[in-house]
Amino acid sequence: MAAGPFLRCTRCGSEHSDREPIWHCLRCGGPLEVSGLLPGPADDRRSGVWQYPSMTGLHDARTIVSLGEQSAPIVPDPVLEGVSYHLQQLSPTGSYKDRGVSVLVSKAKEWGVRSLVEDSSGNAGASVAAYCAAAGIKATIVVPAATSAGKRAQISAFGAEIVLSRDRGTAATVAAELDATYLGHNWSPYFLAGLTTTAPEIVARSGGRAPQWIVLPVGAGTLLLGVHRGMKMLAEAGHLAELPRLLAVQAESCAPIADAWRTGAPDVPAVPVSRPVSVAEGIAVPAPVRGAEVLAAIRESNGACVTVGDAGITAATRRLALQGIFAEPTSGAALAGLQKARTRGTATGSALVVITGTGLKTLGGATPAGCGR
Ligand SMILES: [Zn+2]
Numbered sequence: 001m002a003a004g005p006f007l008r009c010t011r012c013g014s015e016h017s018d019r020e021p022i023w024h025c026l027r028c029g030g031p032l033e034v035s036g037l038l039p040g041p042a043d044d045r046r047s048g049v050w051q052y053p054s055m056t057g058l059h060d061a062r063t064i065v066s067l068g069e070q071s072a073p074i075v076p077d078p079v080l081e082g083v084s085y086h087l088q089q090l091s092p093t094g095s096y097k098d099r100g101v102s103v104l105v106s107k108a109k110e111w112g113v114r115s116l117v118e119d120s121s122g123n124a125g126a127s128v129a130a131y132c133a134a135a136g137i138k139a140t141i142v143v144p145a146a147t148s149a150g151k152r153a154q155i156s157a158f159g160a161e162i163v164l165s166r167d168r169g170t171a172a173t174v175a176a177e178l179d180a181t182y183l184g185h186n187w188s189p190y191f192l193a194g195l196t197t198t199a200p201e202i203v204a205r206s207g208g209r210a211p212q213w214i215v216l217p218v219g220a221g222t223l224l225l226g227v228h229r230g231m232k233m234l235a236e237a238g239h240l241a242e243l244p245r246l247l248a249v250q251a252e253s254c255a256p257i258a259d260a261w262r263t264g265a266p267d268v269p270a271v272p273v274s275r276p277v278s279v280a281e282g283i284a285v286p287a288p289v290r291g292a293e294v295l296a297a298i299r300e301s302n303g304a305c306v307t308v309g310d311a312g313i314t315a316a317t318r319r320l321a322l323q324g325i326f327a328e329p330t331s332g333a334a335l336a337g338l339q340k341a342r343t344r345g346t347a348t349g350s351a352l353v354v355i356t357g358t359g360l361k362t363l364g365g366a367t368p369a370g371c372g373r
Contacts, residue, residue, distance in 0.1 A: 005057040007189055008035040010293055018057065021111045023172075023187045031290050032189040039200060039233040047071055048091075049099045052197040055230065056103045057190055063110040065135040066102055067092035074205045074352065078323055082350040083338065084211070085320075086202060088357075089327060093130045093154070095123040095357035096198075096223060100185060103194030105131035108183055113137060115180035119171035122151030123282060123357050124185045129160035140178060142171040148281060150361050186220045186289045195226025199234055202227075202352065210244040212349030217334045217356055218248040218257055218305075219283035221294030227354075228297040246303035247347050248294070249337025251278035251313070254286060260295055261305040267292040279310045282330030282357060304346050312336040317359070326359035 007016040011030025016022055018034070025032060034057035042051050048069030053061065069091055077083040088096035101124065108116055115138040118128040125141035132139035139160035143152065155162055168174050175182035185191040203210055210231060216224045224246055234240040250258045256268040268291035278284050288294060298305060308316075316339065317332025334353050341347040 005034050005036045005059075007032045010290070018059075019111075021108070021113060021181045021183065023183055031187055031293070034189045034193045037193065037196070037233065039230070039237050039239065042200065042204075048201075049102050049194050049197045052200055055193060055196050055200075055233070056106070057193045058103065058106055058110060060110055063106050064102075065106045065109055065131050067098065067130060067134055069098055069102060071201050071205070074202070075325075082348075084350075084352050085325060086198075086352055086354045087325070088198075089331065089355050090358075093123075093127045094360060095127060096195075096354070097124045097127040097185065098131075099197060100188070100191035100194035100222070100226070101127040101131050104128070104183060104185060104188045104191045105135050105137065107190040108137060108181070109135050111181075113181045113183070115178065116140070117142065117171050117175035117178065117180045117182045117184075119143070119165065119184050119186075122147045122155075123361065125160070125162075126151055126154040126158070128185065129155045129158035132160065133158045138180070140174065140180060142168065142174055146277075146281070148362055150363055154361070186222060192222055192226055192229070192290075195223055196230035196233065198223070198227050198354075199230025200239075203231075203234060203240060206352075210240060210242070211352040212245060213247055213303075213338075213347045213351040214244045215247040215249065215334045215338045215347065215351055215353040217280065217283045217330045217337075217354075218250050218294065219285035219330075220288045221248070221257060221290060223354065223356065224248055225290060225294055225297050228301055243301055244352075245347075246298050246301040247337060247341055247351070248298050248303065248305045249283075249334050250305070250307050251280045251283055251333060252307040252309045253278045254284040255307045256286060257288060257291060257294055257298075258305045258307045260291065261298060266295065268295075278313070280313050280330040280333045282328065283333060304341060306337045306341050306346075308333050308336040308340060312340065320355070321359065325355060327355045328357040328359050328361045331355045331357055
């Protein structure tokens with residue numbers, strides 16, 4: 001296939017055209033990635049994700065769907081030495097998902113999609129609903145029944161239709177019934193491409209270097225993957241001397257990636273096991289689509305994986321709030337994970353904790369979400 005952005009299957013390596021809607025490999029059903037992207041130059045007339053258009057795979061800047069994303073600030077912890085926070089909850093819909101969804105919906109617009117179906121535990125659904133509203137695309141969001149009331153209300157406010165997966169089956173099935181296009185964010189190569197722009201933003205805000213460790217709450221693991229790929233692109237282009245190590249944090253009750261990492265397995269089990277629930281609903285993902293890629297990224301970065309329980313997550317979330325950072329429990333899990341890792345002598349260097357979503361999302365009380373849906 002010609003040089004320039006194209007789609008490649010991460011499982012079988014086959015290449016696919018990026019000129020029409022596609023969400024997975026047409027040969028083996030595996031997840032796709034956008035290949036042939038470059039890490040720059042930055043477009044300083046824009047901010048946030050669109051400051052790095054060459055990393056997105058979009059062909060036509062006229063189809064950009066933006067809600068004014070900004071570059072997320074980094075602030076230091078007032079007490080913990082070497083710890084700082086990347087405040088990605090300060091985005092248009094209150095979560096880091098906007099960075100990837102802006103690219104996903106822009107690509108859908110480039111493809112001429114009129115009606116789109118997404119499946120999400122909440123934050124991504126709200127983000128897709130918002131960007132589809134801005135793009136004039138009809139959005140249908142398939143959610144698990146345990147999704148918190150705040151997240152459901154946000155999705156509805158943007159005019160999207162909510163469908164419970166319990167009632168209607170998978171999002172791909174719903175899309176076929178509605179004659180709509182399924183573009184789930186966990187599968188979308190464009191969502192992942194958008195998240196790679198997190199890397200140059202962190203480096204630009206850290207004086208041209210990366211922190212020694214980046215700490216991320218991990219459910220599907222797409223943000224971790226995006227950060228790692230973005231950092232690799234910077235390193236390969238000679239813009240970064242050393243890759244940051246990645247600390248992946250999962251909820252104890254739903255930790256397929258941590259389990260696989262501990263046993264040295266190359267992928268997560270194909271059949272998810274139903275287990276107890278977690279307050280960190282954003283990372284209760286039993287069968288991550290890109291599990292093998294996420295495990296490879298953690299290992300390649302010389303990183304680590306830890307799990308945290310609900311008590312630790314709640315305490316860390318409160319600690320963040322008492323220093324002025326209103327984060328959802330999923331983000332508190334990342335800080336709890338860093339604290340646990342440090343008690344074991346890991347991640348003791350400079351560490352950047354990514355705050356992924358605002359506490360406003362769970363104001364009605366976090367609904368513990370099941371792992372096994
Ligand atoms: Zn394939």
